[in-house]
Amino acid sequence: MRKLLDLLATVVQAAGFEDSANALVTNLAVSEGLARASLGIVRGSRVELAAISHAAAPGPKGALARQIEAAMEETLDLGPVASFPAGGEGTGSGAGRSQPAFAPLHSELSRAHGSRAVLSLPLLDGGRVAGVLAVEREGGEPMNGEEIAFFNAILGLAGPMILARRKAERPFSEAAACSGRVVGRLFGSGHPASKAAVVLVAVAASFLWLGTGEHRIAAKTHLEGEVQRAAVAPFDGYVAEAPARAGDRVDAGSLLCRIEDRELQLEVQKWKSQEEQLLKLHRKALAGREAAEARVLSAQLRQAQVQLRLAQEHLARTRVLSPIQGIVVRGDLSQSIGGPVRRGDVLFEIAPLDSYRVVFEVDDRDMAHLQRGQRGAIVLAALPGEKFTVTVERITPVSFTRDARNRFRLEATLNALADPRLRPGMEGVGKIEVGHRSLAWIWTHEAFDWLRLKVWSWLP
Numbered sequence: 001m002r003k004l005l006d007l008l009a010t011v012v013q014a015a016g017f018e019d020s021a022n023a024l025v026t027n028l029a030v031s032e033g034l035a036r037a038s039l040g041i042v043r044g045s046r047v048e049l050a051a052i053s054h055a056a057a058p059g060p061k062g063a064l065a066r067q068i069e070a071a072m073e074e075t076l077d078l079g080p081v082a083s084f085p086a087g088g089e090g091t092g093s094g095a096g097r098s099q100p101a102f103a104p105l106h107s108e109l110s111r112a113h114g115s116r117a118v119l120s121l122p123l124l125d126g127g128r129v130a131g132v133l134a135v136e137r138e139g140g141e142p143m144n145g146e147e148i149a150f151f152n153a154i155l156g157l158a159g160p161m162i163l164a165r166r167k168a169e170r171p172f173s174e175a176a177a178c179s180g181r182v183v184g185r186l187f188g189s190g191h192p193a194s195k196a197a198v199v200l201v202a203v204a205a206s207f208l209w210l211g212t213g214e215h216r217i218a219a220k221t222h223l224e225g226e227v228q229r230a231a232v233a234p235f236d237g238y239v240a241e242a243p244a245r246a247g248d249r250v251d252a253g254s255l256l257c258r259i260e261d262r263e264l265q266l267e268v269q270k271w272k273s274q275e276e277q278l279l280k281l282h283r284k285a286l287a288g289r290e291a292a293e294a295r296v297l298s299a300q301l302r303q304a305q306v307q308l309r310l311a312q313e314h315l316a317r318t319r320v321l322s323p324i325q326g327i328v329v330r331g332d333l334s335q336s337i338g339g340p341v342r343r344g345d346v347l348f349e350i351a352p353l354d355s356y357r358v359v360f361e362v363d364d365r366d367m368a369h370l371q372r373g374q375r376g377a378i379v380l381a382a383l384p385g386e387k388f389t390v391t392v393e394r395i396t397p398v399s400f401t402r403d404a405r406n407r408f409r410l411e412a413t414l415n416a417l418a419d420p421r422l423r424p425g426m427e428g429v430g431k432i433e434v435g436h437r438s439l440a441w442i443w444t445h446e447a448f449d450w451l452r453l454k455v456w457s458w459l460p
Helices: 002-013 016-032 063-078 104-113 145-169 172-187 192-210 262-287 291-316 364-369 439-458
Strands: 036-043 046-052 082-084 117-125 128-137 212-225 229-232 237-241 255-259 319-321 326-330 346-351 356-363 375-380 383-402 405-414 427-438
Touching (some): 002 145, 016 036, 016 128, 046 128, 063 082, 063 117, 063 128, 104 117, 104 128, 128 145, 212 364, 255 346, 356 383, 356 427, 364 405, 405 427, 427 439
Antiparallel strands (some): 036 046, 036 128, 082 117, 117 128, 212 427, 229 346, 255 319, 326 346
């Protein structure tokens, strides 16, 4: 592992393709005691020598260079590994690779230059053979499975880096030639698979560019009662009874809760008694022709009657009743019997079951496409198999934050009669139709809008 990392470090530190290739073969030859290590690059069906160990560049082609290239080309025909001797001593299965095949050109290279063992391995680029590494040893044993595994490992780590540098330095003429080969594949004879793929891509692009569809803006939705009535505490007191709570269906006039009334009953009795007493005194004063006394008692009697009516009204209001027929959407005093309530406290909220308002939480990037009167549809989580059509009724100018996004509230009305299964508070997903656009625009406009905004923010 240490040798592998050292070799990789020398390749990383080298600058450019040529230096990287030379660093690889030279350091590999030194560290492994090789007579020679060479790296070739595949060009079509040929292999061109790119680097030889202990040399700054391969130089003019001589007999040695041509024989090395021929051996490398033999690797393209024979498969993953080509060597001489084929499957020699020690080339056990411990490498986890295919056994080397018999290679006559490797044998010729060995005899011509005195190498005891010659081995070539492919350098892959995306499943395609992009280069070949050839190593030669003059003495010792033939290449064994452990060494083959090591060479494959260094190719797997350093090879992609070397190929990337070669592509980055590729001259214009070579890039143009590559483009020419691609064009030749498309318009020349043969290569039916490549032509079919291009045709499919072209058809798909034309369909996306020319085809149109309804652009729909999606947003989270929930239901609210169109009118929501509140039942409040009429005065300070204590809860005596609370038969209704959130989720109950109630009729107009149904008892929601009752406030303790003992003190009010006592007060009513008090003012009734005082009224009767003052009435007797007033009649007595009238009978005795005491006009001044009668006028005073008459004023006190009227005051007592007013206080009595006020106490009776308070007593009647101890029963908090539902103002409409509907469902209780908020409020539960069943666990607060005996608890205090203050005048004006909202005890219950009731929503009707026959009229709803659909609320959309629209992302602010979609607001420019929306306007009143547009139509759409919603699907609720509780009724995933049902779709309800809606019409946009109101777009509020006030924003709020939800899920770290800025959103606006949009209100819509249901176009059909209310379904008895609907309940205030149900949530789902809604889509609003905002017009026809090309399919390409529908699927890409959000990314382009984001890119335009980023570019604008970066510009000085």
